[in-house]
Structure formats: structure tokens, C-alpha cells
Amino acid sequence: MWATVAYAAAAWRHDIDRPRERVGEIDNHGDWAASDATLLLYAAGVPAEQGTAIEGDR
Numbered sequence: 001m002w003a004t005v006a007y008a009a010a011a012w013r014h015d016i017d018r019p020r021e022r023v024g025e026i027d028n029h030g031d032w033a034a035s036d037a038t039l040l041l042y043a044a045g046v047p048a049e050q051g052t053a054i055e056g057d058r
Helices: 001-020 027-044 048-054
Strands: none
Touching: 001 027
């Protein structure tokens, strides 16, 4: 179940962060999306071993 939630969160953040990359606020919307989604999952109480599956590189 957490894998589905993780990928949904990453996809949602991916769409949100793409415009931020276009205007120069961030460097790589994919990395930011993965990192932001991971933080959201941890805040929601997702076990660490499940959240690390989508970590970005920022």
C-alpha cells in the first residue's frame, strides 16, 4: 500500500515542481519532487524503509 502512496505523492510533487524549475526556483523538478514526497510521507508516519524508495538527489 505505501508504494502506491509514495508514487502518487512523487507524481503530484513532480507536476507542482515543474513550473518552479521553468522559472529558475529549483534546478531539477524530478529530484525535488522525490525529496518533497519523501518528506510528506515521513510526516504522515510512513515507515522509513518505505519512504526511502523514492528519495531524490537534492
